[in-house]
Structures are given as C-alpha cells and as structure tokens.
Amino acid sequence: MKQLKLNNGQMIPQLGLGVFKVQDANDLRRSVTDALKSGYRHFDTAAIYHNEAWLGEALAESGIKREELFITSKVWNSHTTYEDTITAFHESLKKLQTDYLDLYLIHWPSEGYNEKWRAMESLYAEGLIKSIGVSNFEKPHIEKLLTTAKVKPAIDQVETHPYFQQKKLHDYLKSLDIAHEAWGPLGQGKGHVLEDPTLAKIADAHNKSIAQIILRWHLQRDIVVIPKSIHTERIAQNIDVFDFTLTDEEMTLISMIDKNQRGSGDPNDTEWLKESLNRN
Ligand SMILES: NC(=O)c1ccc[n+]([C@@H]2O[C@H](COP(=O)([O-])OP(=O)(O)OC[C@H]3O[C@@H](n4cnc5c(N)ncnc54)[C@H](OP(=O)(O)O)[C@@H]3O)[C@@H](O)[C@H]2O)c1
Numbered sequence: 001m002k003q004l005k006l007n008n009g010q011m012i013p014q015l016g017l018g019v020f021k022v023q024d025a026n027d028l029r030r031s032v033t034d035a036l037k038s039g040y041r042h043f044d045t046a047a048i049y050h051n052e053a054w055l056g057e058a059l060a061e062s063g064i065k066r067e068e069l070f071i072t073s074k075v076w077n078s079h080t081t082y083e084d085t086i087t088a089f090h091e092s093l094k095k096l097q098t099d100y101l102d103l104y105l106i107h108w109p110s111e112g113y114n115e116k117w118r119a120m121e122s123l124y125a126e127g128l129i130k131s132i133g134v135s136n137f138e139k140p141h142i143e144k145l146l147t148t149a150k151v152k153p154a155i156d157q158v159e160t161h162p163y164f165q166q167k168k169l170h171d172y173l174k175s176l177d178i179a180h181e182a183w184g185p186l187g188q189g190k191g192h193v194l195e196d197p198t199l200a201k202i203a204d205a206h207n208k209s210i211a212q213i214i215l216r217w218h219l220q221r222d223i224v225v226i227p228k229s230i231h232t233e234r235i236a237q238n239i240d241v242f243d244f245t246l247t248d249e250e251m252t253l254i255s256m257i258d259k260n261q262r263g264s265g266d267p268n269d270t271e272w273l274k275e276s277l278n279r280n
Contacts, residue, residue, distance in 0.1 A: 001039060002242065004224060006154040007177045010131045012103070013070050014219055015239060016042025018183065018228035025054045027230045032058035038236045044157075044226040046074035046107055047092055048279075056097035071096060072103040072226075074135060075120075077276040080112035085119035089128070104129045105157055108265075109141035110273040114148045121151050133157065135183070136267040139172050157181040159265075160223065162214055163193050165258040170221065181224040186211055190263050198257050202250050208241075215241045217254050 003011040017035045022028045028051055032043065041064070045055050052073060059069060073096065079088045089104060104123070106116050113134075120132040133155035134145065142156070156173055160166045160182035173180045187193035199210045206213065211227070215238060218225045227238045246254075265272065 001041065001239075002219070004179060004222065006131050006179055007152060008131055008154055010102075010154065012131070012155075012179070012224060013040075013042040014224050015215070015241070016040060016044050016070065016072075016224070016226045017235070018044045018226035019051055019055060020046070020049055020183075020228055022049070022051055022228070022230060028054040029058045029061075030232075031230045031235060033062065034232045034235045035239075036062050036064060038239050040235075040239060041068055042070040042072075042226070044072045045096075046076070046105075047088060048074070048076045048107065052092055052095035056095050060097045066098060070102040071098060072105065073101055074105040074107040075116060076280065077108050077110040077273065078278065078280050079116065080110070080277065082115050082119045085116045086123065089119075089123055093128070100128050100130065102130045103133060103155065104131075105133045105135045105155070106137075108136045108273060108276065109134070109138075109267050110276060113141070114145060117145055117149055121149070124151060131155065133178075133181075136265070138169060138267055141267065142172075142176070142178070152176065153178050155179045155181050155224070157183050157224075159184045159262060160218070161185055161187040161193055161263070162196065162199065162217065162254055162257055163187060163191055163259040163261045164263065165255065165260075167255075167258070170223075174222075179224060180222070181226070182218050183226065184263060185218055185223075185225040185227050186214055188263055191261065196257060198253055202246070202253065205250075206244050206246075208244065209237060212237060212241050213246070213254075216244065216246055217251065220246055220251060
C-alpha cells in the first residue's frame with residue numbers, strides 16, 4: 001500500500017475504508033474483516049456515524065497490531081468548546097478500544113472551530129493523536145483557523161470526485177503543504193458518475209471498472225481516498241488499483257468532465273451548520 005508523508009512527517013496509507021452510513025453491526029464487522037483480508041489498514045469513521053464502537057470491536061477481534069493500523073475519527077459540530085472537544089475525543093478513543101488516534105479531524109467548520117483546534121493541539125502535544133486535521137474547510141475557514149493555530153492542519157478531508165474536482169482548493173492546499181483527502185471519492189454512488197462515458201472508455205482500455213479508474217485518478221493527484229463499500233467484491237476491487245497507471249492524456253480527459261457539482265453538504269451553508277449544533 002502506497003503511503004503519503006504528511007507535513008508533520010507522519011505517514012498515511014493513501015487508501016482506506018470509509019464507514020459512513022454503515023448502520024448495521026454485522027455489515028460493519030464483515031466489511032472490516034473483508035477489508036483487512038484485502039490489505040486495507042486505514043479506516044475512516046466519525047462520532048456522528050455512531051459506529052465507532054463496532055469498528056473498535058472489529059479491529060480488536062482481528063488481532064492485527066495497533067501500530068499496523070491507521071484510524072481516523074472526527075469531532076462533531078455539537079462540541080463547540082475546548083473542554084467539550086477533549087471529552088468527545090476520549091469518548092471516541094474508548095469506543096474505538098485504542099489509546100491513540102492516527103488522525104482526528106474537525107468534522108465541519110461550525111461554531112467554535114478555533115477553540116476546538118486549540119484542544120486538538122493539546123491532545124496532539126500529549127501524543128494522543130498522531131496527526132490533526134480538518135474536514136469540509138474551504139480557503140476562508142483555513143485562513144481563519146491559521147490566525148490562532150500553532151500547528152498547521154496535516155489534512156483537509158473534503159468532498160471530491162470527477163464531477164466535483166475541487167481544483168482551486170486542491171492547489172491552495174498544495175501551496176500550504178496540507179494533504180487533500182477525498183470523501184465521497186466515488187461520488188457516493190450518486191449523480192451518475194459511475195456511468196460516465198469518458199470514464200467508461202478509459203475503464204475499457206485498462207480492463208478495470210469505472211470505480212477503479214476514479215480511485216486511480218485520485219491517487220495520481222496525490223489525494224488520499226477512503227471509498228466505502230459493504231460488498232466483499234467491491235471492497236477488494238477498490239484496493240486493486242496499484243497495478244496500472246493512467247496516462248497524462250487520460251488524466252486530462254478526466255479533468256475535463258468536472259461539473260463543479262457538489263453532491264452533499266455545503267460548508268458555506270451557515271443555516272445547516274447552525275442546525276447541526278443541536279444534532280448528536
Ligand atoms: N468528512 C465528511 O464530512 C464526510 C462526508 C461523507 C463521507 N465521509 C467519509 O468518506 C467515506 C467515503 O465517502 P462515501 O461513503 O460518502 O461515498 P463513496 O465512497 O464515494 O461511495 C460509496 C457508495 O459507492 C458504492 N460503491 C463502493 N464501491 C463501489 C464499486 N467498486 N462499484 C460500484 N459502487 C461502489 C457503495 O455501495 P455499497 O456499500 O453498497 O457497495 C456506496 O453506495 C465515508 O464512508 C466516510 O468515511 C466523510
């Protein structure tokens with residue numbers, strides 16, 4: 001598995017398994033077991049997914065050494081203060097049955113994120129988190145964070161797929177040496193990206209699926225990907241993307257199908273962010 005070096009020197013496996021919307025304990029246990037068998041070592045969850053405990057159980061039962069795993073979780077929007085963030089982190093840690101996280105992210109740029117960051121910096125200084133980062137942060141959010149931050153985020157996890165390529169944000173993150181991580185890397189199975197004719201042609205040429213072409217395209221943009229699936233075959237397929245390379249021409253063709261079309265939540269939707277403070 002290819003690893004990327006983050007701006008603090010820590011390594012991250014460039015491909016992992018996402019577990020958003022896996023709301024059944026058996027589905028989660030089975031997909032994590034399948035993923036481990038296929039070679040995944042990186043897992044992405046969040047407190048708001050309400051499945052950290054199942055992921056923790058599945059990883060503990062696997063017998064794989066903790067240092068071989070890379071575990072990410074995220075602090076939810078309802079925690080707006082320093083103390084709350086510390087408490088939320090320890091709850092996640094307990095559910096995940098571990099004594100440190102590899103990556104902890106601020107889930108959305110909602111109220112109090114500079115304070116949350118201060119708490120994450122403390123946890124990072126104590127060695128309880130190997131790397132700290134943000135999610136759904138756009139340029140203005142990062143600029144505001146950096147007015148008080150002592151530690152620069154290692155990663156920004158944002159919606160990214162061929163119909164929402166985030167070219168400007170990608171270049172901005174690169175200029176700051178903040179790694180770009182894609183959520184919804186396959187367009188969340190929505191918006192017909194998995195039936196796109198340009199991608200279908202490239203897939204035929206490589207004898208791969210459209211999903212594999214998309215994941216390969218992310219990897220060649222130096223993006224970290226965390227595709228989610230609960231199907232054995234797809235889990236295996238999604239990691240089988242290290243034995244071929246897209247040509248420069250194919251990369252250019254894919255860059256041209258961008259529709260700048262968001263599929264889910266918008267970090268600029270201040271009303272939604274306010275409402276999310278009351279959700280748990
Ligand atoms: N930070 C954030 O705000 C945020 C937001 C959303 C997601 N995330 C993270 O990012 C991860 C990935 O994003 P996502 O789960 O929203 O979307 P995604 O990975 O882009 O797409 C998942 C969908 O694609 C299907 N799929 C997976 N592999 C496939 C394949 N090879 N062929 C055809 N269909 C396939 C899955 O179906 P099956 O499961 O039925 O196979 C599922 O419906 C999440 O799980 C979560 O960890 C973070």
